[in-house]
Amino acid sequence: MKSLGSIRRDFAPWNDPNAKPYIQFDKVTKKFGDFTAVNNLSLTIFEREFFALLGASGCGKSTLLRMLAGFEEPSAGRILLDGQDLRGIPPYKRPVNMMFQSYALFPHMTVEKNIAFGLKQEGMPGPDIEKRVAEMLKLVKLEQFAKRKPHQLSGGQRQRVALARSVAKRPKVLLLDEPLGALDKKLREETQFELMDLQQELGLTFVVVTHDQEEAMTMADRIAIMDKGEVMQVATPAEIYEAPASRFVAHFVGNVNMFEGKVAERSANTTRITGATGAQIVVDNGGAAAAGADIVFAIRPEKIKVSSKKPADAVNALEGEIYDVAYLGDMTVYHIKLDDGQIVRASALNASRITDDPLTWNDRAWVSFRPDAGVVLTR
């Protein structure tokens, strides 16, 4: 069985036409004065999904989250949760909880009281609250910190308290606004996996806002790439990376080489592209591109092979000169200046300690790739 990316996903309600949507943004627009933060956006999120909103700052992703929490009302359109229109429902009556970017822990309350706060509002009986708080403390491994105040905790511990507090009420949806933004890199990586485990364990729907693509790729079932208040693509991390829908998405996630060009010839399973500077490229899947159309051929650096001699069986091979090399340990990055002037970035995994074909600055070299290595973008 062939599949995009390296992970087989068994949980994929978005591919099931009968699956019931859980959260629906239906033509939602949000304006602040003259500024349109969210523009006529429609989006569907399914139950138990780990959904990421990814975009640069100011793209409207936080506004989307705040509308779901009830801190902002859409200027137009509807937001449905489990079939219920959320319009007019204040934040304190919505069955969603949010983990704030600043954590927003109550500084005058102990860890215990912070976690119990939402349960008390619910009118849960005292003994039940105690039990649930103990359960939550155990979940985030903070049992011995129950009596501490937030300012006596480290950044990572505060993050856990914020998390425990927001899941204590067992919300239908947990909203996370840059949940790992304030942590250092190492802690962030650990916490990413913890968040995923927690989501599995509690069986909740998570909607996370982030500007960190690696974070979104690691954790999310699906990612919505946002720009200027609009959704550019909604897909699994593998689809976003291997089959971006547009130049914007291809550029936004990971590194990419772009060849401007025209479709020279188009048949059912072969597309021949003529690059603007003369390169000839053959591709398996031309997508929606018709013959004669202006397109961009996008290919990721790790899909490109660099060698000193032209590989005998290569369908696509272009010649150039090594412009820059960087040895990063796990991989080596090459910048090759093709003879037509374009600079191509290629990366090679250092799968063995010893290489047969060492290259250095200013060496003549060939870049080659398979016909299925890149995508043809019309947008």
Next chain:
Amino acid sequence: MTHIAATASSSTQPAEALLTTLAKGFVNRLVIIIPYLWLLFFFLVPFIIVFKISLSQTAISMPPYTPVLDFKDGVAGFFAGFRALNFDNYTWLTQDALYFNAYVTSLIIAGISTILTLIVGYPIAYGMARAPATIRPTLLMLVILPFWTSFLIRVYAWIGILKPEGLLNQVLLATGLISQPLVILNTYTAIFIGIVYSYLPFMVLPLYSSLEKMDYSLIEAAQDLGCPPTGAFWKITFPLSLPGVVAGCLLVFIPAVGEFVIPDLLGGSQTLMIGKTLWNEFFSNRDWPVSSAVAVILLLVLTIPIMFFQQAQAKAQEQGR
């Protein structure tokens, strides 16, 4: 810090390092000495003089009290004067109920005024802290603006507003809300109005500063967890503004206890506040020793709330907010 520096460098040039350390220590101490000198000359010395006068007796002389701790008659005279010192004036204060009543009345009036100022000031400070950041400096300016006019003139102005034929009564009579002019001037109500008006900025400013730095996402978090806005105010906003509440209340309470101008101008002759009593003893009776004793006791009464204030501040600092 200096100690570490000294030991680190002492291995190479011990004498020089020691000198540097001493010089550094001296400079550090000099910086601390300046405020201490200020307190010594402008607080402690005047207080000792007042305390000294409070232990002497009235005399028909210039100044009007028996000299104490005086070397005019040599060492023997000094000890004679020293032996003449006594706490008679303090005993006197306990014998006449007037003083006790004046202290208690002052504390009650100051207490009620402080609560009223808090009730009026909190919404103002809250409104300012929640106003758009661009207009906050203007609002702050408006709160401070009255200070640009003399305090005395502003209190006089209230006489014009509150008197029977004054502005307030004219407006109320003209609109037909009342048929008889209200008697406000020369009552305790007028004193409350005067104190609340005069001390409002001292309440608003510390409240504003503690409300303004509060992270609004805390309120959002409370609401997100199911707490309606009123509940969020009492469970989050108010407890977090407590340092401001305490600071504001003490800044109003402490000067209000000893307030003289407002009860004198607005409260009329029958009001009994300690500031007025002190003034009467000093200027009408020319009894400097008794009025000094009144002042010393007032200071002691006020030291207690000041200590509370400092404790509260230390606590707030400890919380790191």
